[in-house]
Amino acid sequence: MKALLTGNEAVAIGAYEAGVFAATGYPGTPATEIIETIARYKEVYTEWSVNEKTALEIASGFSLSGRRTLVVMKHVGLNVASDPLISLAYTGVNAGLVIVAADDPGMWSSQNEQDSRLYGRIANIPVIEPSDSEEAYIFTKRAFEISENFDLPVLLRLTRAISHTNTVVNIENKRQEYYRQYFINPAKNVLLPPFTSKRRLSLQKRIEEFRQYIPQTGLNRVEIIEDKAGIITSGITYQYVKDALPVASVLKLGIVHPLNHQEIKKFNSMVKELFVIEESEPFIEDAVRALGMRVRGKQDGIFPWAGELNQSIVREAFNGIYSTSGEICEESYSTLCAGCPYLGMFYVLSKKPLFIGGDIGCYTLSVRTFPHILDTTLCMGSGISQAAGYSIAKKERAAAVIGDSTFFHSGIQAILNAIYHKANILVIILDNHTTSMTGGQPHIGTGKGLREAKKKLLIEDVLRGCGVEYIRRVGAYDIKDIENEVNKGLSMDGVTAIIVDGECIINKKKGGMFYIDKSKCSLCGECLSLGCEAIVKTEDSCIIRNICNGCGLCIQICENEAIKKIHNCNLCR
């Protein structure tokens, strides 16, 4: 059966047909839809885990029990999961364990553009890279076999342009059953001397055996056309090469780590000049150079390192025109929504000269409208500790904002540390009852799973358990209330916490609309300082556009009482 699928959907269907028992992960663009797709299959246990490290560890438990498991995350999530990943290469697996890392060259929705293939080299595990949805589907199935046959976790690396492109896929429509008996084996699974040394040597042996086996996988392929230029490439870059250089010969790698030396040497002998064209780091190129071959690529300044490539950049680079970078997201297309439950808190914070540690989530978008509120945005869970460090060193009060999902992901550890080491911070948890930036996935504070209801964990209970004594929950749309609570929370010493409660506006029913009475508007601009997307300034007054969600925040800050509710109006919707 033929279907038009995204790379993410193809991975999910491939894993389903490979007979996975479970799929775990944490939401993150561009990987999110893999778990959402596989959750449609009732036979597959799916969970949004609390973070990527936990997702990989629970997956390892599934694998040990004898069941194939898929683990899904974005590239920065793989950093969080890297601790278990590297040691899992030592222990190996029981049933197949495949980890999907979706990279984001160009940083369309990420804080960095790391190349996850490098983890293949650190952990010494196979890294497989598809170049369209059809390959994503096939390679996922093959990855499970490789994982079992060589007793290694396998990394399936995607990039944005693979994950979010629909291409034609031939689907078998047949689910395989898989089970492998578990036997207790501390010499394999307990990493303590003398077992560690044996596992280290075993790892070397397993990856070498796989290296020799690579030609038989059929995942790498040679396309000989003209012999003038030979190009080694992989992933989406293969597609750019085929468009840009249709007569070049190509060694298309589906397995980018390790490399089979004979395969590379043979291809090199068939062409006059050897090139490696790849996105992100010179990962394949460095490995080819290490074999002592003359090769052209990023290291000698032909192709750019940063950003996404495309067929123009490849063609021009080949003709001697160097681009300093590939395509990089230069401007955020996104802002906080009109009526976002974060606006009230940010309005209050905009009047406070404080160090405020930011975090990863929609609140980061506040930087577009309030450029001077957040002092930092680094990675998940980091803002609380950054504020703690700042407060201890400066001997002054600081604050941190973090979302509900991020709080559970990695904020808790930061709070424990801040309390124990006597940091002096106000922690503001923006609780919008969802993981909103990635499209509204449930987390353990929502009482929802991917398919079924769960028992909700309360942020207050967790905070109390961590040792936070001053905890207040405040509604997101009452500015006076928020201001009072912030003032109180800041007036005390130690770690205090405010939870700002307001459901993500995208999930909420609209509450009517407001308009500005021109005759009363003095153009003071106070309503604009709310940073609401709906409010804009014109020559004679501020106006509220029809994207207004009726949250009622602006009405509270207009001193001229110019903002009014529209009654019984259906014109603009």
Next chain:
Amino acid sequence: MRQSKRYITVIFAGRGGQGVLTASLITAHAFFLSDYDVKKSDIKGIARRGGMVLSTVIAGEKVYSPKIVPETSDIAVVFSNDLGLNFSEHTTLVLPIDEEIIKYQKNLNIFSIGKLSTYLDISPETWEKAIRTKFGDDAYSINISAFYEGRKSARLFGVS
């Protein structure tokens, strides 16, 4: 960006909530159902916040790169006037007029692919099937009439 005319390239541009991705996926399906090789790619960034949404569809006998840039697309289906995109004189622009934007608030995307359909060699029956993949019974009948109104308006007025 492309060297030769081995492909038809269509770019869809609009703001979040206008159904840009639905329109491009339906168009990709219409090509797919007509036995083209087709690739559809989105730049959606942070999954569902406001701002511009771009999506591209490339169809041909064999499609490699899923990328096109606005300047070189054959057809651009644009849902708002203020996106600041540049198109070349070779690009056919499918753009709604103000009255249409008001009239088709909820299904401007499907109305627009109705217009688009008059420039592509795909049968109306195939378009219907492609639209069917995205909508249940009630939504389908509303959208299919928007599609045919779009087709009719393109014939009456040409493109804006």
